[in-house]
Amino acid sequence: MIQVSESERDFRxxxxxxxxxxxxxxxxxxQQPGKPSVFSSDDEYADLDWDNLGFSIKPxxxxxxxxxxxxxxxxxxxxxxxxxxxxSPSAAVLxxxxxxxxGTKAYRTEDGRxxxxxxxxxxxxxxxxxxxxxxxxxxxxxxVDAVKQIALANKRWVPPPGKGTLYIRPLLxxxxxxxxxxxxxxxxxxxxxxxxxxxxKEGSAPLNxxxxxxxxxAAPGGAGGVKAMxxxxxxxxxxxxxxxxxxxxxxxxxxxxxxxxxxxxxxNIFVVKGNVISTPATNGTILEGxxxxxxxxxxxxxxxxxxxxxxxxxxxxxxxxxxxxxxxVVVAPVGSITYQNKRVEFKTGSRSVYxxxxxxxxxxxxxxxxxxxxxxxxx
Numbered sequence: 001m002i003q004v005s006e007s008e009r010d011f012r013x014x015x016x017x018x019x020x021x022x023x024x025x026x027x028x029x030x031q032q033p034g035k036p037s038v039f040s041s042d043d044e045y046a047d048l049d050w051d052n053l054g055f056s057i058k059p060x061x062x063x064x065x066x067x068x069x070x071x072x073x074x075x076x077x078x079x080x081x082x083x084x085x086x087x088s089p090s091a092a093v094l095x096x097x098x099x100x101x102x103g104t105k106a107y108r109t110e111d112g113r114x115x116x117x118x119x120x121x122x123x124x125x126x127x128x129x130x131x132x133x134x135x136x137x138x139x140x141x142x143x144v145d146a147v148k149q150i151a152l153a154n155k156r157w158v159p160p161p162g163k164g165t166l167y168i169r170p171l172l173x174x175x176x177x178x179x180x181x182x183x184x185x186x187x188x189x190x191x192x193x194x195x196x197x198x199x200x201k202e203g204s205a206p207l208n209x210x211x212x213x214x215x216x217x218a219a220p221g222g223a224g225g226v227k228a229m230x231x232x233x234x235x236x237x238x239x240x241x242x243x244x245x246x247x248x249x250x251x252x253x254x255x256x257x258x259x260x261x262x263x264x265x266x267x268n269i270f271v272v273k274g275n276v277i278s279t280p281a282t283n284g285t286i287l288e289g290x291x292x293x294x295x296x297x298x299x300x301x302x303x304x305x306x307x308x309x310x311x312x313x314x315x316x317x318x319x320x321x322x323x324x325x326x327x328x329v330v331v332a333p334v335g336s337i338t339y340q341n342k343r344v345e346f347k348t349g350s351r352s353v354y355x356x357x358x359x360x361x362x363x364x365x366x367x368x369x370x371x372x373x374x375x376x377x378x379x
Contacts, residue, residue, distance in 0.1 A: 045160065051163065053163070055198065055199045060154035061081065061156075062193075063079070063082045063190060067186060067189070068136055070186070072136065074139070085190070091184065096178070096181060098174030099171065099172060102123075102126050102171075104122045106165065106379065107158070108366075109161060113367060118377075119144045119147045120144055122290060123140040125226075125227060126170065126172060129228060135172060135184075147168055150168050151168065168193045169192055170190070199266075199326075202248060208336045209336070211337060215252070218231065220284060235265045249324075254285070259313055260310050260311060266329070267291075267329045268326060269334075270323050270324070270325065272319055272321035276307060277296075278311055279307075281308040289327070292326075297373070298357055316337065321353055
């Protein structure tokens with residue numbers, strides 16, 4: 001059951017009728033493909049320059065919130081207008097970084113449908129991350145339902161076909177107050193959305209990566225294998241330095257030997273040699289990306305031999321092709337990698353392996369290619 005706060009009732013009178021309707025029939029409406037969002041305005045699209053979205057925050061109208069106390073389960077959530085949230089200065093997420101997040105997208109098809117892509121895997125990954133960070137988490141059904149509601153309520157913010165996607169960011173934070181190191185007494189699940197275009201400023205142009213030797217992203221026994229909030233700020237120093245030198249992003253090596261490839265700041269990496277596609281195994285220091293998993297399945301369907309294993313940096317340097325995968329970046333070609341002041345270039349272009357995989361993945365996500373795997377969820 002969805003609740004609408006009193007402040008929401010005061011803020012938008014007409015919303016109450018729509019919100020109350022949504023409270024009693026949101027499940028049914030989500031099961032009826034193409035049914036207009038009761039929260040949407042009369043405008044089919046928000047007033048945006050859809051040709052120049054980029055990847056920056058443009059908050060959609062509504063967010064979703066759900067709370068629970070320690071040792072309890074999440075039970076109830078509500079949609080409300082996107083707005084600032086109130087937190088205690090001693091909230092666990094602010095003091096000790098107790099939080100995880102996810103990223104998923106909503107896609108508009110040519111016939112006007114709205115599709116989600118494997119949101120159940122995001123839900124499962126959040127549960128794994130929450131357990132690692134000693135947090136309760138929404139069930140898979142609760143998570144998927146929240147993402148559906150966000151996509152439906154913000155339907156007019158889903159870009160036209162071919163112009164971008166609606167990026168949905170679910171968060172799970174320790175919102176309760178603590179002073180001594182320990183789990184929070186209260187937790188908040190949030191989800192908001194923003195229309196986005198290409199993640200990298202290069203657009204679809206090949207990326208130029210820099211192999212970082214001073215800093216590492218994760219270490220064995222740490223939290224590198226989950227989407228903990230605390231994993232990301234530490235990469236900023238290396239990332240900013242690399243971008244100031246003209247590189248697109250940073251590729252990290254393992255923390256023990258500094259000889260094996262791990263991942264890029266915000267995405268997984270793949271190496272192509274002949275008919276073999278290799279990617280570092282997710283061994284606790286590497287995030288198991290949902291796009292990564294999907295690309296592996298598609299590649300095997302096409303007859304490629306896919307290996308998940310340790311990849312020495314020397315093997316990477318001798319690859320035929322290299323590409324990255326992630327929810328934000330999708331499938332992005334790597335044009336060059338610089339290691340120890342030596343720049344190595346890789347094959348890119350229309351006949352590259354990445355292009356075949358990208359076309360198939362995006363085709364499924366946008367409804368252009370029939371989804372025979374059951375990966376998409378229609379809102």
